[in-house]
Amino acid sequence: MADLDVADLHGSLTDRALTSMNFLNEVANHYPDAISLAAGRPYEEFYALDDLHSYLDTFSRYLREELGYDEAGVRRAIFQYGRTKGIVHHLVARNLEIDEGITVDPEALVVTVGCQEAMLLVLRALRAGPSDVLLTVSPAYVGIIGAARLVDLPVLAVAGGNDGVDLDDLVAVVKKARAEGLRPRACYVMPDFANPTGLSLDLETRHRLLEIAAQEDLLLLEDNPYGLFPAEGVDRVPTLKALDTERRVVYLGSFAKTALPGARVGYVVADQTVAAPDGTIGLLADELSKIKSMVTVNTSAVAQAVIGGKLLANGCSLVSANHRERAIYAANLRAITDGLAARFPDGTLTWTVPSGGFFVVVTVPFAVDDALLEKSAQEYGVLWTPMGHFYDGDGPVHSLRLSCSAVTLEQIDAGLDRLAALIDDQL
Amino acid sequence: MADLDVADLHGSLTDRALTSMNFLNEVANHYPDAISLAAGRPYEEFYALDDLHSYLDTFSRYLREELGYDEAGVRRAIFQYGRTKGIVHHLVARNLEIDEGITVDPEALVVTVGCQEAMLLVLRALRAGPSDVLLTVSPAYVGIIGAARLVDLPVLAVAGGNDGVDLDDLVAVVKKARAEGLRPRACYVMPDFANPTGLSLDLETRHRLLEIAAQEDLLLLEDNPYGLFPAEGVDRVPTLKALDTERRVVYLGSFAKTALPGARVGYVVADQTVAAPDGTIGLLADELSKIKSMVTVNTSAVAQAVIGGKLLANGCSLVSANHRERAIYAANLRAITDGLAARFPDGTLTWTVPSGGFFVVVTVPFAVDDALLEKSAQEYGVLWTPMGHFYDGDGPVHSLRLSCSAVTLEQIDAGLDRLAALIDDQL
Structure with missing residues (x-):
């Protein structure tokens, strides 16, 4: 037995x-x-073991020369426990500015153990009770469904159609869910060269999706692992987050495809404001950070140093890398x-x-x-x-x-x- | 607003x-x-940046010379996605044999993002429904309570007393919980120099705790971050896992105190057998691995390489390190x-x-x-x-x-x- x-x-x-x-x-x-x-x-x-050494050295030099750390401080930053929200947040913010035209307060970033942990943190925060549901454009990346299962959050499918998302179906799914007493918290979408469909949302669809999110009071969870890899001759389209003027978009970022998967470093931009019971206003990133402290404590500083070094070595542009x-x-x-x-x-x-x-x-x-x-x-x-x-x-x-x-x-x-x-x- | x-x-x-x-x-x-x-x-x-480089080199050499990987294989192991249960499992098993006298099938190990992720995986697996509860020796490490909160698992306190755990109270808490229709799944305990009390269980208490766990059909979650640090002249006492003949103990391991926190590498030994609906028997470690694939996908291979290198550099003994x-x-x-x-x-x-x-x-x-x-x-x-x-x-x-x-x-x-x-x- x-x-x-x-x-x-x-x-x-x-x-x-x-x-x-x-x-x-x-x-x-x-x-x-x-x-x-x-x-x-x-x-x-193109992976080379020597790069790991040079990335670590580059990041150490940055701590010393750009942030003014002394030798003990550099060792402490890389060897010890660290800030729950991460230690490469300024570099990630610079990268988002350069490659995506997204301007973000580094304090609104949480550096995570890959994009998967970012998904889990967001879904854990959003699932407050049994009436909460997540919408995902279908077919969807397995990782978002799996993360939803771990926090007992039901998933409602929104048709993807030929444009990457069927906006009429999105509205219909939201209205039907509400009529049934459910509370749609967010809609997960991969607007650029989605896994698994390969489809992308055109600019007009992105604008309309943001409008619908505002109308229906929904968050959009934008996942963007493949955005830097358009086909030959294709121009990139701005991300939802770059177009987002009302903090409707929680942006899920990955370095797995653009730097290296073995570091397991990703991040989430969560600049939404959150009211606490005492009336103070904080950032959703800080709520996610509290959850993270009980999931992984913080993202490996060694791994962050490798990604930080790669960013620095490329002027913080992963397009050029x-x-x-x-x-x-x-x-x-x-x-x-x-x-x-x-x-x-x-x-x-x-x-x-x-x-x-x-x-x-x-x-x-x-x-x-x-x-x-x-x-x-x-x-x-x-x-x-x-x-x-x-x-x-x-x-x-x-x-x-x-x-x-x-x-x-x-x-x-x-x-x-x-x-x-x-x-x-x-x- | x-x-x-x-x-x-x-x-x-x-x-x-x-x-x-x-x-x-x-x-x-x-x-x-x-x-x-x-x-x-x-x-x-004693931390030195050069050690990171030498640990990475030592681990690469091990992959090449001991495991027979070619250069492309070494690069793939360290840079790519990897085995969900980890890539340093053989070295951790050797370490447990040498330092703790624990003999464990490396397949029963899951290498995690610090011990915190190990706790979360175990609690997520064990919390199947609203009647499930966790027991913890009180006062307890904040991380176990926090992880329990994330999976909506209520915590019942067992008195710590002067011996590290009050065994009579443990039995009483279990019986009372069952009388109330609750299902105690496991009891969390830190038998060596506990955080926060500093108390340790003596050998007799350990044996009796294992007997009670068997009688009451409870799992014990043994957390051991400090076991390698006895006071001057004090002999170490065998861990519960080393004394466990009936797979009652899920062992939570950390390298934060014995190697370096900045790697964020820990592990769980989960050699319990689990029956699947089709009658096949697997290991609890494999169930935890499925959950891990939706929490962090896998533990950073770069971080594991650093810990693997430190283990190898010390003959897999962290006592000697x-x-x-x-x-x-x-x-x-x-x-x-x-x-x-x-x-x-x-x-x-x-x-x-x-x-x-x-x-x-x-x-x-x-x-x-x-x-x-x-x-x-x-x-x-x-x-x-x-x-x-x-x-x-x-x-x-x-x-x-x-x-x-x-x-x-x-x-x-x-x-x-x-x-x-x-x-x-x-x-």
């Missing part, structure tokens, strides 16, 4: 949102020789869509042609499930992601996600040949 | 467990020149208790004489509250911690905690003079 029964543990542990990551990782680990058009991790050929990566992702994305067009000229399949990011969604004339992925891995040697993992429900889904970020052009070519063989055999 | 009202956010945000850390930090920041007999951070004079620190803490602890005896020979005060760790509790003949701490900081230039912060209630508390870890002998001497002046003025 086992010591414990999973039925006696938190309900999230048997929820698809939490088991699906595990399943996908297991398939990938079980078939290490399969070509992975599933992995969304960043391109790694990612010229080579951007070109590779753009070429790979193009290779996937061109490769699909070459292999499926007859219209049996459709696929998205994203204006940037890592992902292409392919729609096929049969249901795509985990069993088909296992078959694909074992018999065809190619990995991809069943789109069902990004929907908060169990209905059949006829599409799959391809990722261009962790492969070479040769692997894309071979991977698409294998995928085409699988698909032909299913038809 | 503010954008949000704290009354519409999660209840933990107005709870003393979460605001108390903030208050204590604010007082410390506001009076930087006060002598801190409050700070529980480790001694920092901490000879100098142990001697300093022992001398400082002695200086505090000797200093109190010299200043208060007449019996107006009492204090604990711990057999190790960082903390001495002083009981005074008047109530000790936050206002007195502020007065002490402002008028007397000495910081300490009101013991009320470690009780889950609001009653008056007549004691304060002194910490010996982040001060010199000279600062202890001057700090005690200032404390004596404050106390004399209160009498």
